[in-house]
Amino acid sequence: NLNTEEQSIYVKNLRKVYARPQLDSSMIGQLLPSNSCRPSQNVSELHAVQGISFAVPPGGVVGLLGINGAGKSSTFKMLASRLPPTEGEIHLAGIDVVKHPVDSRAQIGYCPQADALVDQMTTREMMRFYGRIKGVDEEVLESVIDEQLESLGLISHEHNYSSMLSGGNKRKLMVAIALLGEPPILLLDEPSAGMDPLARRFMWDVLKNVARRRKKTTVVLTTHSMEEC
DSSP states (O other): OOOGGGOSEEEEEEEEEEEOOOOOHHHHHHHSOTTSOOOOTTOOEEEEEEEEEEEEOTTOEEEEEOOTTSSHHHHHHHHTTSSOOSEEEEEETTEETTTOHHHHHTTEEEEOSSOOOOTTSBHHHHHHHHHHHTTOOHHHHHHHHHHHHHHTTOGGGTTSBGGGSOHHHHHHHHHHHHHTTOOSEEEEESTTTTOOHHHHHHHHHHHHHHHHHHSSOEEEEEESOTTTO
16 A cells, blocks of 8 residues: 555556467467477467566665566566556556656656667767757757766767667667666666676666665666676
């Protein structure tokens, strides 16, 4: 019975079901060897997320740990209102995500699992592009970009096309974009994927500094690594 207004993130009985394509017996025979265990033809739903409930207070840092297919990215997509939940409640900063998706998106900085970068744009151009989408004041935009590029160790790559960045530097750029505008909630889906151990520890230090400096910034990340959590 937590008060949703007092929680930065409030999730109750979250459930996501995907429709499974129907296969007739002839198709199943083609896809599976004769000695394999055959699925029931009546099963038409795939539960990606089942009955998740949690709350994070302002300033909290939470790691969602799980293997591939555990439902981490589906949960993040529902938090970011990219996917509608099948059932359940989601409130971000007291805002109902299902009823007010646009208002809820204004509360988050989101780093998706797949890099949302344009190959023909440089690192600085990508930051400028997303900064304007987020409504960062034009008078301070360049200084904000400088600060983020410096903090993520990307200043030497500011004029490189995003297509030329290494996998680790692409993830750094996605985190830098998520940090633009100092959102009260950060949703980072495997932010250190593709990084070497040194770069990964550097990323952890950046996130710890964000949480400590802002105090009220809530950070939720997904990972395969217990050490990272």
